[in-house]
Amino acid sequence: MLVFDLPSFPYVFKVIKDFYPPPKDTSREQIKGKYLLVKQHDRVGRMADTQEYSEVGFPRERFDDELIAEIQKFAPSQLEISDRDGDGKVEVIIKHVYIERRMIPLNIYLQEAFDAGLEEPESKAQIERAVTEYGNAIKDLVAANIFPGDMLWKNFGITRHGKVVFYDYDEIEYITDCNFRRVPQPRNEEEEMSGEVWYSVGPKDVFPETFAPFLLGNNAVRDVFMRHHADLLDASFWEAHQDRIREGHVYDVFPYDPERRFSLKLPEA
Numbered sequence: 001m002l003v004f005d006l007p008s009f010p011y012v013f014k015v016i017k018d019f020y021p022p023p024k025d026t027s028r029e030q031i032k033g034k035y036l037l038v039k040q041h042d043r044v045g046r047m048a049d050t051q052e053y054s055e056v057g058f059p060r061e062r063f064d065d066e067l068i069a070e071i072q073k074f075a076p077s078q079l080e081i082s083d084r085d086g087d088g089k090v091e092v093i094i095k096h097v098y099i100e101r102r103m104i105p106l107n108i109y110l111q112e113a114f115d116a117g118l119e120e121p122e123s124k125a126q127i128e129r130a131v132t133e134y135g136n137a138i139k140d141l142v143a144a145n146i147f148p149g150d151m152l153w154k155n156f157g158i159t160r161h162g163k164v165v166f167y168d169y170d171e172i173e174y175i176t177d178c179n180f181r182r183v184p185q186p187r188n189e190e191e192e193m194s195g196e197v198w199y200s201v202g203p204k205d206v207f208p209e210t211f212a213p214f215l216l217g218n219n220a221v222r223d224v225f226m227r228h229h230a231d232l233l234d235a236s237f238w239e240a241h242q243d244r245i246r247e248g249h250v251y252d253v254f255p256y257d258p259e260r261r262f263s264l265k266l267p268e269a
């Protein structure tokens with residue numbers, strides 16, 4: 001996805017790239033399918049809604065040359081620069097684009113806290129909030145039978161109201177379609193010392209214990225995560241939810257804080 005924004009507009013524009021080099025094995029049609037899946041699924045307040053547009057014209061002068069070059073490089077099929085209406089005004093026309101609410105990517109939100117200094121109470125609170133809410137977001141998605149696929153911090157954003165929301169749908173799967181596995185025991189020294197993945201991995205295989213090295217490189221982050229969400233690193237957590245969903249048990253997810261929800265208070269008799 002190629003993503004850009006306008007400073008004056010609280011949304012981002014997302015254009016599907018023309019090429020996906022390995023190991024990403026996907027295509028424009030597959031990505032559109034994932035975005036449609038999300039559109040039609042219960043987003044439980046944890047997946048950004050998208051609007052889809054085609055043939056969108058912007059005044060050419062609103063674009064940096066750098067951005068035009070970027071689109072030309074990664075999504076040439078999606079770009080046309082012309083005076084479409086013949087009125088002397090050159091436009092950048094994007095063939096297909098999603099728009100979605102702009103958030104602060106969680107990696108940036110965390111980085112701000114690291115930069116401000118981990119001893120600062122405000123930084124500590126920021127990390128605590130981001131990491132706790134990140135895990136809560138994943139657990140709400142799990143309740144709705146969604147496995148986010150790519151769980152890196154950069155694929156989640158924090159809204160103006162402090163809510164953590166997922167927005168990268170390229171690798172999303174139903175929990176019930178995934179195969180959650182434990183990393184097998186190495187059978188010999190060669191396997192044990194191997195820097196490569198030595199066991200065979202199927203397309204829907206997921207190894208929850210391998211999330212940690214990608215997510216928890218920072219000690220402050222690791223500390224909060226392990227206190228609240230260590231279960232996400234355990235295959236049995238995911239398998240238990242798979243069983244629950246297959247048995248037809250549906251969890252209610254309330255997208256608003258309890259104090260923001262309407263409630264019916266009957267007068268006391």
Ligand SMILES: Nc1ncnc2c1ncn2[C@@H]1O[C@H](COP(=O)(O)OP(=O)(O)OP(=O)(O)O)[C@@H](O)[C@H]1O
Pocket residue numbers: 001002003012048100101102103104105154155157167168169170
């Ligand atoms: N709603 C949003 N608000 C703010 N930033 C966003 C939003 N959506 C995407 N981004 C930014 O654009 C980047 C790429 O978007 P996205 O994750 O959807 O595409 P991608 O194809 O997975 O790219 P990448 O491989 O970089 O993750 C994100 O990592 C984030 O920095």
Ligand SMILES: [Mg+2]
Pocket residue numbers: 150154155168
């Ligand atoms: Mg991404």
